[in-house]
């Protein structure tokens with residue numbers, strides 16, 4: 404059996420280990436991550452990122468394009484499919500080839516049926532994404548919410564490696580969370596758990612893209628930071644500009660980020676009270692502002708969480724950064740492939 408795996412390149416011989424005095428000297432073996440590759444995709448509100456990874460999630464190729472027309476799902480799917488086709492065509496030859504593709508989406512998904520149920524920031528409803536892409540690419544395609552994918556990526560390969568109880572908080576245009584308890588991604592009854600971005604902070608607050616009022620993401624997302632900055636200065640700037648201003652010491656940019664971070668801390672204190680994670684990883688596009696953001700969030704959580712003095716949660720920046728979602732989406736494929744009946 405081992406000889407077969409070696410001859411087919413599934414495992415590599417690392418050399419002989421010291422003899423234990425009985426029989427043949429044992430040989431140290433290692434799974435060969437180059438035996439195949441996998442695709443991880445992040446579909447964001449304004450861009451598509453496609454990664455080709457080996458089976459230990461090392462990036463072989465990366466391709467990103469801006470989305471021209473988000474509100475037209477079929478045009479976006481066509482663009483995504485063409486990017487994936489080109490990455491597959493350029494994948495290095497390997498015994499297993501490209502084994503599948505995983506996609507992270509900002510919205511509610513039915514991952515069992517491969518359907519985007521509702522992605523308000525994209526304007527998508529009931530899109531059968533997996534079956535469309537499977538037909539176009541002739542590959543298995545899996546789908547999950549981008550924060551769930553990010554949580555899987557960080558737990559398997561990033562800041563949460565080896566942490567059994569953690570929450571990944573993804574801050575982009577909106578806010579999503581991926582919850583891992585006892586090493587299991589928590590999906591809930593309908594597969595859509597983790598929408599803490601839509602936790603009500605103020606019942607009379609601003610209208611949210613979900614239709615409710617005063618949701619956490621209207622106070623603490625990237626979009627909220629743009630609005631805090633506009634209120635302070637009268638100027639509307641893209642988030643990247645606000646992050647650059649904050650880094651150069653601009654008072655208003657820093658105040659806008661701190662205001663958002665305070666609200667985020669209030670939301671995360673509730674998560675910490677409710678779920679008792681060992682770790683909260685903050686990720687997605689807030690990377691450039693992460694240090695200031697995390698310091699304020701950390702202070703707010705310590706001040707406000709009832710459970711914090713007894714079982715503190717550490718608050719950390721994502722270590723996979725902007726790749727967390729795509730790497731996590733790819734890891735869903737690895738999970739399906741290597742736990743399925745065909746292995």
Ligand SMILES: [Zn+2]
Pocket residue numbers: 600601611612613614615618
């Ligand atoms: Zn909402």
